[in-house]
Amino acid sequence: MRFLSSRRRHPAAKVLLLVAALFAVGALYAAVAPTEQSSAEPATSQQVTEGRELFSVNCSSCHGLNGEGTSQGPTLQGVGAAAVDFQVSTGRMPLAQPGQQAPVKPREFTDDEVAALAAFVATLGPGPAVPDSSQYSTEGLTDEQIAEGGELFRTNCSACHNFTGQGGALPEGKHAPSLVGVSNKHLYEAMLTGPQQMPVFSDEVLTSQDKRQIIAYLDALHQRPNEGGLNLGSIGPVSEGVAVWTIGIGCLIGFAVWITARGARAR
Template identity: 55%
Template sequence: MRTLSTRRRHPLAGPVVLLLGLLAAAAIYAVIQSTWLSPASADAETASATDVEAGQELFLVGCASCHGKNAQGIDTKEGTNYGPPLIGVGAAAVDFQVGTGRMPMAQSGHQAPRKAPEYTEEETKQLAAYVASLGPGPAIPEERWLRYEEATEEDVTRGGEFFRTNCTACHNSVGAGGALPSGRYAPELDGVSAKHIYEAMTTGPQQMPVFNDAIITPEDKRNVIAYIKAVQDEPAYGGVGGRVGPVADGVYVWIVGIGGLVLFAVWIGTHGARTKKKKS
């Protein structure tokens, strides 16, 4: 005990304890980072070498011209990204961008619109496997988190509360989408698969924030998806567009309804009995 007490008073005891504490904190953070905050893509571990090799070939042909041969990204002379780096984006980002047809882009612009995919599901899987092999990132979601049909009414209500709190400012309360600054927009969610909605939440494409598992759990992500699908299944009451809210319906009523009444009143005024008498 006396020896231990003596060594504790050694001048180097403080720095050594501090160093050990920093190492322990770094190890704990690495575990949390890899498990919850930025999980290594499970696809990188389970994908075969054949898939990775095939994905690399597809990447060099269709993606390297913008993102670089090693996915390191390409900078323009103005200092912006011609194609951003893809190391660490994970398989989920590739599956979302390529699976929804946003990549490859038809032309450069403020935002990549959704269109018919250029690659097959197998080719998309191979591209995702290759990018996932370059660095850890969000994985393609497990099937159990995409079964929104299994959500209870309470789950749908919980998902709706989260969606209305965090998503309606851009996507509208029913996922109808909306305009954003600088020519960007929040896309409509009608017709988007559960997998792609989940991947959008985990990867944060373009101006969308990232909702990793530390912010919203996989179960709550499923609840959000269940709410979006439940709203889409509701009858479309209201104006021509349905479910787009009172402002759009009000504009439709004002322009078409009131405008029609004004035109009808003008027609009556020009074709009434007194007008005919004046002409005769």
């Protein structure tokens, strides 16, 4: 191949070119891919109607037709859209068996259905709305602020979730789950709504900024790729995908080029 055997260009130039091309493809994908519906958008009456139907089929047996609660499940009046988004998208709800600690399981509803359920429950009483990505994005936080997040975590969370966020046992056979790999949104919502044994950390207890700092600390601790780190419009998972695509595949191709070059030299 002439391109690969050309001597004049520095070998790294080819790799850089390939990486740049991959990045362009990734960026294009990010621009074209459908973006998640903004959770801050006000709910439509159609969503509420759809949510009411889903609710009466899937949830009312335990929570009552109007979320007033039954002996099988607590009232949902005033828990807010954030609690529904958290409980349903982590698969905790609908609960399969009353009595057990609601386990995380594969979710049963699409994003649209979760949004509809949340919109319906939000009409039952005032409660926290689903946070929008600017609230749980960790972009722009300094190392110092992240370290402060660590302090806040050790003060407020480590008693149950362990110093490293690995989780731990609680009395009566319950447990606080590991926080490794939990999305920023679910971290924020858990603090906001306090599922089961977990206390509610309202904005008076931990401000929105405190919550962001805790999330950033956990991100750093668990070395998760920083959502929106490439700043491609902070679309979160999409830009993460771009990063994996560019860096991962870029490295593989770079490695392949390197091996070819070495092989050629050895011959």
